[in-house]
Amino acid sequence: MDASEPAYRIDRALLRGDVPLLAVLLADIGVGLWAMPRLPERVPVHWNIAGEADRFGPAWENALLMPAIALVLWLVLLVLPLADPLKKNYVRFPETLKLFRWLLPLMIVAFHLVVTFGTLGKGIDSGKGVGAIVAVVFVVLGNSMGKLRHNWFIGIRTPWTLASEEVWTRTHRLAAPIWVAGGLAMLVGVFLPGGAGPFVFGAALATIIVVPVGFSFALFRRLSSAGSA
Numbered sequence: 001m002d003a004s005e006p007a008y009r010i011d012r013a014l015l016r017g018d019v020p021l022l023a024v025l026l027a028d029i030g031v032g033l034w035a036m037p038r039l040p041e042r043v044p045v046h047w048n049i050a051g052e053a054d055r056f057g058p059a060w061e062n063a064l065l066m067p068a069i070a071l072v073l074w075l076v077l078l079v080l081p082l083a084d085p086l087k088k089n090y091v092r093f094p095e096t097l098k099l100f101r102w103l104l105p106l107m108i109v110a111f112h113l114v115v116t117f118g119t120l121g122k123g124i125d126s127g128k129g130v131g132a133i134v135a136v137v138f139v140v141l142g143n144s145m146g147k148l149r150h151n152w153f154i155g156i157r158t159p160w161t162l163a164s165e166e167v168w169t170r171t172h173r174l175a176a177p178i179w180v181a182g183g184l185a186m187l188v189g190v191f192l193p194g195g196a197g198p199f200v201f202g203a204a205l206a207t208i209i210v211v212p213v214g215f216s217f218a219l220f221r222r223l224s225s226a227g228s229a
Contacts, residue, residue, distance in 0.1 A: 008081040008090035008097075018078070021102050025074060028109045029067040035116045036063035043119050044126065062115060070108035077101040080153045089149040096147040099140075100154050107137050128190050131201060135186035138208060142179025145172050156212050160220035167220045175212040182208040 039059040046055035078101060081090045090097055110133045118126035148155040150165040156175055161168040182204040189200030 006091060007088040008084075010078060010082070017098070018074070018101070021074065021105065024109060025067065025071045025105060028070060028112055029064070031113065031116065032063040032067045035120065036060060039063060039116070039119055044115070062119060066108050066112035066115070070105040070112070073108060074101065074105040077104065077154075081151070084152045086151045089151050092149045093147050096144045097154065099144055103137060103140060107133060131190040132187060135183045135190060135201075138179050138183030138186065140183075142176050142181075142183060145176040145179055148172050156216065158213055158216045160216040164220055164223065166223065167216050170219060171212050171216040174215055175208075178211055179208055 036059055039062055041059060042056045043059055043062040044055070045057040045061050045065075081087050081097070084090070111130055114124055114129035114133065115126045118124035118129065145155070150168045152162065155161070155168070156171055158171075161171050185204035186201050189197045189202075189204060191197065192200055
């Protein structure tokens with residue numbers, strides 16, 4: 001990349017492009033305010049890998065905490081690139097960066113809607129809904145994973161991918177189809193009956209995490225031994 005090319009910056013065009021997302025995030029806060037007086041005093045706020053509620057909290061936590069997290073997450077993803085020593089690389093993948101900036105807050109919004117309406121007895125299985133959302137997010141991100149360029153904040157950030165741009169690039173190209181296939185397997189696992197579902201979901205999630213991390217370590221060691229890392 002030429003040194004004269006601009007680095008990442010927050011300008012009017014970027015903020016205008018995020019107005020629809022901001023509208024959704026604010027609308028979700030409205031849903032939380034509407035739901036809070038209608039929710040039971042104690043509501044589920046966390047689920048285990050089997051989709052069973054394993055922690056309960058006050059109604060406000062269900063109604064307002066997730067919308068607040070979604071809004072803060074958008075702000076964090078908006079400003080984090082400004083602090084990145086590699087911020088010049090963000091202009092090399094603007095659409096993928098926007099996908100991450102939108103998709104992760106929208107994932108929290110989806111969690112919130114599923115959990116809220118499930119708790120209100122609208123016929124939604126909150127545990128399965130959350131698992132399905134996670135699975136779909138991995139599929140979507142996997143489709144764009146290979147387009148990410150070397151940076152400190154977004155992507156598979158291991159000591160070895162951060163230390164070497166080549167390790168970063170090859171690890172993300174390897175991870176892309178694994179995340180797509182793993183996400184699809186997780187989605188199947190969500191709806192499998194009995195103990196098979198959590199097993200498939202957990203095995204797929206472990207594969208998504210462990211394989212790219214292990215590959216980045218092994219590749220960095222091999223390149224270091226060859227003097228090219």
